[in-house]
Amino acid sequence: MIHVHNLFVELTHSQPRTYILRDISLELKKGEILGIAGESGSGKTVLSKTLMGLIKEPLIKTDGTISIKGEKYSTLSHLKKYRGRFFSMIFQNPSASLNPVFTVGYQLIETLMTFNKEMNKKEAEKEAVKLLSEVEIDHPEERMKSYPHNLSGGMNQRVMIALALSTNPEILIADEPTTALDVTIQAQIIDLLLKLNKQKSISIIFISHDLSLLQTICDNILILYAGELMEKISASDLKSDMIRHPYTYALKSCIPDINKKEDFLFSIPGTIKSNTAEDDNRCVFHDRCNYMTNICETKKPKINESINYKCHHPLLQK
Numbered sequence: 001m002i003h004v005h006n007l008f009v010e011l012t013h014s015q016p017r018t019y020i021l022r023d024i025s026l027e028l029k030k031g032e033i034l035g036i037a038g039e040s041g042s043g044k045t046v047l048s049k050t051l052m053g054l055i056k057e058p059l060i061k062t063d064g065t066i067s068i069k070g071e072k073y074s075t076l077s078h079l080k081k082y083r084g085r086f087f088s089m090i091f092q093n094p095s096a097s098l099n100p101v102f103t104v105g106y107q108l109i110e111t112l113m114t115f116n117k118e119m120n121k122k123e124a125e126k127e128a129v130k131l132l133s134e135v136e137i138d139h140p141e142e143r144m145k146s147y148p149h150n151l152s153g154g155m156n157q158r159v160m161i162a163l164a165l166s167t168n169p170e171i172l173i174a175d176e177p178t179t180a181l182d183v184t185i186q187a188q189i190i191d192l193l194l195k196l197n198k199q200k201s202i203s204i205i206f207i208s209h210d211l212s213l214l215q216t217i218c219d220n221i222l223i224l225y226a227g228e229l230m231e232k233i234s235a236s237d238l239k240s241d242m243i244r245h246p247y248t249y250a251l252k253s254c255i256p257d258i259n260k261k262e263d264f265l266f267s268i269p270g271t272i273k274s275n276t277a278e279d280d281n282r283c284v285f286h287d288r289c290n291y292m293t294n295i296c297e298t299k300k301p302k303i304n305e306s307i308n309y310k311c312h313h314p315l316l317q318k
């Protein structure tokens, strides 16, 4: 459904040249759930916004193509027509994404009528109630009259999902959709997304810091670091520690083990840095990697269709 080839997004007018996304290629199939993980600042949100053609200065796409349903685009302005109709997005904080001065019903009806010009108000109202019950909101007719501040965070996230579904998208981009919710509500929202994925064959791009969640719900996971794709791994390989890249391994080691009493929690030493022209000929993770050798400082490792990790010293070959 989507193929991204060698995508570069840079920060304009920066010295040295600064890459926000560098040489990213990915593929998303119909019905697939693709996870995107990485530390804060690794480029997860910029990648999803680039797919929707939503980035603007100072961010600029400098190279690469995005193919959607066989149509190949090298400029982002052409992606506008897919926004809403093909891609919908749900965000971290539903209460901030909904308009506080309009009822839930009004916001759904407006969106439905904007995207379906032939739909009249009565039909849109009926469809809005149907959407609210599809996202498992009780008494949907009554809820139509509620304002976002009348609803809990979990209910608002369900309304956001209903809004996202109102355009009948083929891909849902969920950017940390449960981070602002408490744990029990998180589980309900995840269950709802998985149900929609199964029932409607909607593909989902799920952005999260939470590797343990991603390995449970996704088919494949992309590990980003400083704007570069470090590894593409299947959920089953991640679960069974069939990990190649030291960064993926380090990220997974940050998940606390409930069965072990530990004196301290593991964290990756150092901090993520900007990806600049200085990284042209070296591994961008080299300065934080336990396996670093001379080659890591002089040659950038490659990731491609046959090698799913960007590392000179993949772990399983040791």
Ligand SMILES: Nc1ncnc2c1ncn2[C@@H]1O[C@H](COP(=O)(O)OP(=O)(O)OP(=O)(O)O)[C@@H](O)[C@H]1O
Residues within 6 Å of the ligand: 011, 020, 038, 039, 040, 041, 042, 043, 044, 045, 046, 047, 057, 058, 059
């Ligand atoms: N409008 C912008 N102007 C300048 N830099 C930006 C802009 N938007 C994002 N960036 C930079 O791009 C990098 C990637 O940001 P992004 O928000 O995609 O990270 P992320 O992985 O989603 O982080 P988080 O998990 O904290 O949401 C960061 O270094 C960020 O500072």
